[in-house]
Amino acid sequence: RVQIGDDVQEFEGDIDITSTEEFIFEFDYDEGSSGQTVTLTEEYLDQLLVEAGTGVGDITVSLTWDSWDDVDLHMTTPDGSHIYYGNKSGGGGILDHDANAGSERTITPIENIYFAAPQNGSYSIYLKEFNDRTEEGPTNYLLRVTIGGETQVFTGTIDTTGTEIPILDFDYSGSIGMGQTSYTGHTYSYISSQMSWSDARTFAASLGGHLVTISDEAEQMFIQQSFPETYGWIGLVGYGSDYAWETGEPVSYTNICASQPNNYASNSAYGFLYTGQQWAFTENTDVEYHYGFYIEWDYVVEGAVDGILSESTLDSILNSVNAGSGDITVSMLWDSEDDLDLHIFTPDGSEIYYGNRQAGGGILDVDANTSTTMMDNPVENIYFPDPVNGEYWVYVNDYDDRSDGPTNFIVRITVGGESQTFSGTIETSGTTIEVGGFQYTGGTDMPNLDDVLNSLEAGTGEITISMMWDNTDDLDLHVITPDGSHLYYGNRSAQGGELDIDANTASNMMDNPVENIFFETPEAGTYRVYIKNYSDRSDGSSANYVVRVTVGGESQTFTGTIDGSGTEIDIITFEYGGAGTSGVTPDGTDDAELDAILDSVGALSGDITISLFWNTEDDLDLHVSTPAGSEIYYGNRDADGGHLDIDANTSSNMMDNPVENIYFESPASGTYTVWIKDYSDRSDGVTSYTVRVTVGDQSQTYTGTIDGSTSRVDIVSFNYG
Numbered sequence: 001r002v003q004i005g006d007d008v009q010e011f012e013g014d015i016d017i018t019s020t021e022e023f024i025f026e027f028d029y030d031e032g033s034s035g036q037t038v039t040l041t042e043e044y045l046d047q048l049l050v051e052a053g054t055g056v057g058d059i060t061v062s063l064t065w066d067s068w069d070d071v072d073l074h075m076t077t078p079d080g081s082h083i084y085y086g087n088k089s090g091g092g093g094i095l096d097h098d099a100n101a102g103s104e105r106t107i108t109p110i111e112n113i114y115f116a117a118p119q120n121g122s123y124s125i126y127l128k129e130f131n132d133r134t135e136e137g138p139t140n141y142l143l144r145v146t147i148g149g150e151t152q153v154f155t156g157t158i159d160t161t162g163t164e165i166p167i168l169d170f171d172y173s174g175s176i177g178m179g180q181t182s183y184t185g186h187t188y189s190y191i192s193s194q195m196s197w198s199d200a201r202t203f204a205a206s207l208g209g210h211l212v213t214i215s216d217e218a219e220q221m222f223i224q225q226s227f228p229e230t231y232g233w234i235g236l237v238g239y240g241s242d243y244a245w246e247t248g249e250p251v252s253y254t255n256i257c258a259s260q261p262n263n264y265a266s267n268s269a270y271g272f273l274y275t276g277q278q279w280a281f282t283e284n285t286d287v288e289y290h291y292g293f294y295i296e297w298d299y300v301v302e303g304a305v306d307g308i309l310s311e312s313t314l315d316s317i318l319n320s321v322n323a324g325s326g327d328i329t330v331s332m333l334w335d336s337e338d339d340l341d342l343h344i345f346t347p348d349g350s351e352i353y354y355g356n357r358q359a360g361g362g363i364l365d366v367d368a369n370t371s372t373t374m375m376d377n378p379v380e381n382i383y384f385p386d387p388v389n390g391e392y393w394v395y396v397n398d399y400d401d402r403s404d405g406p407t408n409f410i411v412r413i414t415v416g417g418e419s420q421t422f423s424g425t426i427e428t429s430g431t432t433i434e435v436g437g438f439q440y441t442g443g444t445d446m447p448n449l450d451d452v453l454n455s456l457e458a459g460t461g462e463i464t465i466s467m468m469w470d471n472t473d474d475l476d477l478h479v480i481t482p483d484g485s486h487l488y489y490g491n492r493s494a495q496g497g498e499l500d501i502d503a504n505t506a507s508n509m510m511d512n513p514v515e516n517i518f519f520e521t522p523e524a525g526t527y528r529v530y531i532k533n534y535s536d537r538s539d540g541s542s543a544n545y546v547v548r549v550t551v552g553g554e555s556q557t558f559t560g561t562i563d564g565s566g567t568e569i570d571i572i573t574f575e576y577g578g579a580g581t582s583g584v585t586p587d588g589t590d591d592a593e594l595d596a597i598l599d600s601v602g603a604l605s606g607d608i609t610i611s612l613f614w615n616t617e618d619d620l621d622l623h624v625s626t627p628a629g630s631e632i633y634y635g636n637r638d639a640d641g642g643h644l645d646i647d648a649n650t651s652s653n654m655m656d657n658p659v660e661n662i663y664f665e666s667p668a669s670g671t672y673t674v675w676i677k678d679y680s681d682r683s684d685g686v687t688s689y690t691v692r693v694t695v696g697d698q699s700q701t702y703t704g705t706i707d708g709s710t711s712r713v714d715i716v717s718f719n720y721g
């Protein structure tokens with residue numbers, strides 16, 4: 001019997017067999033103020049979601065509609081999973097409410113899918129009318145998609161069983177990963193998301209795992225160290241005084257809080273880690289104070305960081321080797337026999353690494369897995385006792401890949417007491433990975449060379465060569481001029497050049513020491529620049545230096561370290577073409593002529609191209625060392641992305657215009673060093689050479705002479721990237 005107002009209708013019939021449906025009656029009611037019309041709004045949807053206790057995540061898709069129809073929400077995920085009524089969890093998503101399915105009927109239906117930790121990639125959302133029970137007209141729906149706090153609302157109508165309506169395709173890139181960590185053949189992760197114990201179990205299963213089971217004290221300690229100061233569900237269920245893991249594993253170890261589980265009246269309670277990560281129990285849906293959960297996979301997930309690579313392990317090893325620390329400290333730990341190297345670029349352009357252990361105020365004091373310092377748990381450490389303000393960049397390089405498969409690493413960057421840890425994998429000798437850069441503002445500003453020179457009224461000319469350094473050592477700037485004159489503290493004027501600033505002599509100590517040599521009207525020819533540590537007054541620390549060479553308004557800057565009285569470092573040898581020329585130019589050969597020679601022999605080029613030209617029958621050889629430490633030359637023509645493609649004046653390849661050429665199409669970041677050797681001196685007298693270094697679209701040319709078999713001339717070192 002159906003009564004509508006004063007009208008009564010009665011229906012009779014027979015029904016048999018479970019789940020059989022018999023349609024009785026459908027009607028519209030609109031009797032004035034006593035009737036209710038449902039308006040689909042976000043407020044109405046929120047009310048239904050709150051009443052149902054639905055889950056939320058960084059991606060949440062919620063649906064409501066206004067009839068008894070069975071409308072279904074469908075989603076596909078980046079890993080190909082299909083979430084819907086027939087597969088309620090997959091790809092990290094959970095369908096936790098499915099209305100009007102089977103014999104269920106409600107006039108306030110909702111469906112809800114949420115992702116606590118979404119994967120990056122492409123998602124697709126659509127609706128399907130599974131069962132159209134409303135014979136009079138279509139069903140109205142409202143669907144809301146929330147992604148990272150931003151929402152989109154879609155409304156429309158759907159009608160007829162089997163109808164599908166596409167809603168939204170989108171790409172998600174907000175994943176910060178789950179921090180998967182492996183230990184003894186298993187993988188673990190902590191998810192900081194609010195959901196019931198049952199939903200957490202479903203979520204873990206959607207990713208191929210389960211809520212964590214803890215079998216001994218060592219595993220308990222591993223979880224505490226890997227996920228410190230966290231709370232959340234574990235896979236333990238308590239039945240009175242009995243306990244069981246949801247996987248069926250036996251409970252062979254417990255860490256249950258003394259007052260548990262007796263403070264809950266329920267016969268069935270669900271386990272979570274609480275204060276001090278002791279085990280406690282609460283009800284399945286108690287999510288107000290119990291946030292997060294732990295997932296375990298019974299295998300090593302690809303890309304998971306080895307659990308040995310924890311900060312506590314890193315600290316223990318650093319302490320055991322007395323590693324230094326400063327206001328900036330960068331430390332690395334890895335899990336193989338590979339020789340990994342830390343590289344740091346400092347605000348003054350210096351690079352700190354195994355080949356330059358002190359620079360820019362930083363010190364590399366621990367360098368593991370070299371040929372002489374193998375470690376079970378290898379670490380490297382660079383620290384800055386008094387850092388200068390500016391931008392720092394950190395890289396990891398696999399100098400020597402000795403292991404099968406990738407190497408896992410963690411790098412911790414500590415700045416002013418605040419730490420950030422990065423993890424990743426690296427494989428293959430020569431591979432370089434950028435960890436990240438940061439701006440430091442807690443120290444002193446690095447003195448500006450121009451500011452210091454201007455304050456001293458230093459001279460300038462067509463050629464100006466200036467040096468600045470950072471300690472009390474007495475460094476000296478030396479220039480050899482085209483006529484062979486030697487310009488330095490003992491000969492302050494020669495061939496038009498003048499040394500006008502000479503710091504840190506016994507009578508002229510400076511806070512920001514500089515030296516300066518300038519030529520107002522220089523003579524054409526070859527100039528050689530080098531520096532010398534005249535008096536090393538600092539105990540155990542190198543002097544960081546900057547040398548700037550300006551020719552015709554164009555400058556090139558060289559940085560490095562020098563240590564020990566009497567030490568000399570060649571900076572640059574260049575050819576000056578006379579008044580009106582610009583920059584460092586080759587002697588009598590312009591770029592067009594050099595290009596024509598290279599083109600004639602089919603030489604290739606890349607983002608870094610280094611070419612050598614000379615004018616005799618000598619067999620000169622071009623050598624380049626890469627950031628990974630490899631050497632490219634006639635005996636090793638391909639390394640670290642570089643290729644020697646032209647090798648002239650060998651016994652079988654004599655040339656009228658001999659050249660050698662090395663190029664890098666996709667160079668790794670780091671320091672490159674260029675030098676030449678006279679492999680076989682077949683000529684009488686010296687051989688003149690030109691070396692051109694092109695980085696991007698900028699070229700620098702170096703000229704000089706070389707004589708005698710096995711003679712070597714260093715050309716330049718430069719940083720790329």
